[in-house]
Amino acid sequence: MAVRGVVFDMDDTLCLExxxxxxxxxxxxxxxxxxxxxxxxxxxxxxxxxxxxRGDTFNRLMDRFPTVAGAFDIPTLVSVYRNHTPSVSFLPGIGELLATLRGLNIKIGVLSDGPLASQQAKAVALGVYQVADAVMLTDSLGRECWKPSPEGFLRLEAELGLSGHELVYVGDNVEKDFIAPNRLGWATVRLRLREQLRCAAEASEEAAAPGHEVHSTEELSALLDTMKDG
Structure with missing residues (x-):
């Protein structure tokens, strides 16, 4: 059946992490x-x-700058980081792709992991809520619902009114992005760009491997164009 909905990851897919x-x-x-x-x-x-x-950046910062350590604690710095108003934008070509999909009456979704405050701020900065038919920030369901949990994908199926074989998930992370949608019968596409943090990573098992891989937003657009007609 022809694809009727495309769901995007956010970090390193809609914008650069x-x-x-x-x-x-x-x-x-x-x-x-x-x-x-x-x-x-x-x-x-x-x-x-x-x-x-990764992980202990602010601890190291405190070691390097004792005056910062004397005036602030790590939870405060983490809060500032997670709650700041981000300066981010769509990857080149993504805005045009989303407009094209909408013009073809293909439903658009976003499904993304990460601390909820950070992801909400990122989604607002990108204008995701204006261009997507459904947004699933999995942290709103609890940490146990982050990928590779299928819960967010199942909820998007219900919200979009589409079944797995009508949907595509576009992501970047071969450790977790594609396991659940593969199992649910979605088509899966890895957008692989050299600027991404996990560009060099390879899937460790077949279940985690994407069905397709593209290396530019132009290639992604062309692939989705072929999928829309089944």
Whole structure:
């Protein structure tokens, strides 16, 4: 059957995750500017990110800037990061693709993991709620409903009024994005771009592998065009 709905991941699919991280680090650096030079703080944060530091970035920041550690605690910095107004935008070509899909009466959905406040702010900044027929931020259901849980996908099927064989999921993360939609009979597409954080990753098992892989938004648009007619 022809595809009647396309659901997108958000991070590194609709927008670059690194742009969100950079925006968040700017917000943190500005927040602590009375305790340390904001540009130095941002430079340290971004250098750690580029080096692959994940998970304990703010702990390391405190070690490097004792004046920041004396004035702020880590939960405060995490809150600033997660609740900032992000400076993000659609990947080149994504806005046009969404407009094309809408013009063809193909329903648009978004399904994304991550802390709810961060994802809501990102969705608002991108204008997702204006272009999508349904938005599922899985953290609203609880951490146990993050991918690879099928719960968010099942809820989108119900909200969009479509069944699995009528739907496509477009994502980037071969660790978790495609397991549930594959099982539910959705078509799955990996958008693989060199700017993505997980560009080099490969699926560790067949169940996690996407049905299709494209390397540009132009290729994605062309593939979806072939799918719309079945």
């Amino acid at each position: 690194r742009d969100y991280v950079k925006s968040g680090f700017r917000a943190v650096a500005d927040h602590v500017r009375d305790a340390a030079d904001a540009e130095e703080v941002f430079g340290a944060l971004w250098a750690m990110f580029e080096e692959g530091v």
